Amino acid sequence: MRLHKEGLKMIPLMAILTGGLYALLYWLIPFFIFQVVLAVVAIIFMILVIRFFRNPKVITPPKDGVVYAPAEGKVVVIERVYEGEYHKDDRIQVSIFMSPLNVHVNRSPVKGKVDFFQYHPGKFLVAWHPKSSTDNERTSVGFKTESGVNILMRQIAGAVARRIAFYPKVGDAVEQGTSVGFIRFGSRVDLYLPLDADIKVKIGDLTKGGETKVAQLK
Incomplete structure (x- = not known):
């Protein structure tokens, strides 16, 4: 998947923030089920962020008017x-x-x-x-x-x-x-x-x- 240049800075930043929040909650709430759910939510969130910055190839037929x-x-x-x-x-x-x-x-x-x-x-x-x-x-x-x-x-x-x-x-x-x-x-x-x-x-x-x-x- 090709990414737009606007995502080249935003995706790493969101990954750092998401990882930091996950680590904090993982330490504060040491329950296995909660940690698994939190990990799934973090992964889904990052997939959505990456998908948001997708830049599909478009071929536009040039037509006057x-x-x-x-x-x-x-x-x-x-x-x-x-x-x-x-x-x-x-x-x-x-x-x-x-x-x-x-x-x-x-x-x-x-x-x-x-x-x-x-x-x-x-x-x-x-x-x-x-x-x-x-x-x-x-x-x-x-x-x-x-x-x-x-x-x-x-x-x-x-x-x-x-x-x-x-x-x-x-x-x-x-x-x-x-x-x-x-x-x-x-x-x-x-x-x-x-x-x-x-x-x-x-x-x-x-x-x-x-x-x-x-x-x-x-």
Whole structure:
């Protein structure tokens, strides 16, 4: 299993903390059954931590006008909203909720360049909360496609997320489906698309980053 670079420091740290806690409880409560149960819990926890940072290989078929899912998860919002940070007009918002069991690599939804970037400190409401898009810690990333269409991707921290990473800089070229960021431990990604975009998903659909077609641009 290939691991994301965000896990190279976090996994050893979590292993040390888990091992230290296990050793402390092992010494404080010297009951064999408890020690066995504790060992099983520690092993399962570390397996989940390692699995969280998995970085599967994704092959995205390049297609003009197609907007691919930027994340693996579940579509929880499709609605018309006013987007006042980048577009400053009405857009179709498509939101994907990422549980701790999903792959948390964020991928470029289009081919083009990074046109805008802004980090916002904020709260850590649960990621499906209606105000998480505007109140939570988040980054706003504007993409301009090769045909000149602008879309916005917003990475949003959840109740337990404490790190949002976005790697390209403004002006950098990006390819569809390439890894551009990571959100740690449960989160959400919003896309803001033109009103005339043909939305290809519906509420409740499961998506795969760089593979699921979210919309077709006109």
